[in-house]
Amino acid sequence: MDPVTHGVIGLAISAFSGDPVSLSNPVSIGCAIGAMAPDVDVIVRIFKDDFHYLRHHRGFSHSLPSLLALAGIITLGVGKFFGDVNYLNLFIWTFIGAFSHTFFDMLNSYGAKLLAPFTSKKFKANLLMLYDPVISILCLTLIFKRHISNVFLTTNFLIFITYLAARYGMRRRAERIVEKNYCSGYKLNKVNILPSLMAFHKWDFVVDTNSHSLVGQVNIINGKVSVRRKFKKPKSEIIELFNNTNVGKYFSDFSPIFHISQIEDQNNLILKSIDLRYYLKNNFMHHATVVYDKELNLVESFFQPYDVNKYIPIAEEI
Incomplete structure (x- = not known):
């Protein structure tokens, strides 16, 4: 807030x-x-x-x-x-x-x-x-x-508690809808349900499966589920390479739900991490980038908060 x-x-x-x-x-x-x-x-x-x-x-x-x-x-x-x-x-x-x-x-x-x-x-x-x-x-x-009056104060407090309980019920309904929608096509490891940034009746979700991470939104009124992005999960050695850097250690602590993708060019291996929790204006809010050379020596790393085009260099000693 x-x-x-x-x-x-x-x-x-x-x-x-x-x-x-x-x-x-x-x-x-x-x-x-x-x-x-x-x-x-x-x-x-x-x-x-x-x-x-x-x-x-x-x-x-x-x-x-x-x-x-x-x-x-x-x-x-x-x-x-x-x-x-x-x-x-x-x-x-x-x-x-x-x-x-x-x-x-x-x-x-x-x-x-x-x-x-x-x-x-x-x-x-x-x-x-x-x-x-x-x-x-x-x-x-x-x-x-x-x-x-005391009655008015008590009434407001009870409405607040009831509202929190209702929000919990809404979240549980969103979770059941998502689980039902994907239970047949994927082996689900975890379903993360998050309140939408803007819409009161919609909830964001990140589904972790054995092969993919699915990011989308569910409308709890009509039960409609929409997928925004589908990411193929990286190999364990890619995750290890990213996590061995300072920006990787920070990013994994900063976001409990993130995805790492890899891009290979002639000279470098580029690892891009995305915080999957916050999706705004057709993009995710927070990113990080790690660049290795062919011999897997760390070349540079960046944290990209709020804007994928914003680069904050991260030194190995912070």
């Missing part, structure tokens, strides 16, 4: 404190700023490049230790600005706002490292799109309703 949406969620959450949602209310301000704060890791993008940014994005800044630290810093700043405040109460709600950021990031397909630095695992539920209209509507009702 984008920082503005996170801030709106933070404002909405502050309604549960019992105080009115207002820009003159320190709890509302603390909760909103806290909900946007974990994306402070964007500063890496300013001083470095997209490779270093994506390498750290939703990492330590989204972890519990960082959320506590950010909540403390924001509490002190907001408290100084407003003067007479209950610092403990302000800290609790600011932390809740900050935690909401990581929580909602974990509900989409990118995930977040809640327990960094203790583990590098990203937690992700694959339930929500990067922007979710239902969540936004629920938040706006909490922000703009003048008189909020």
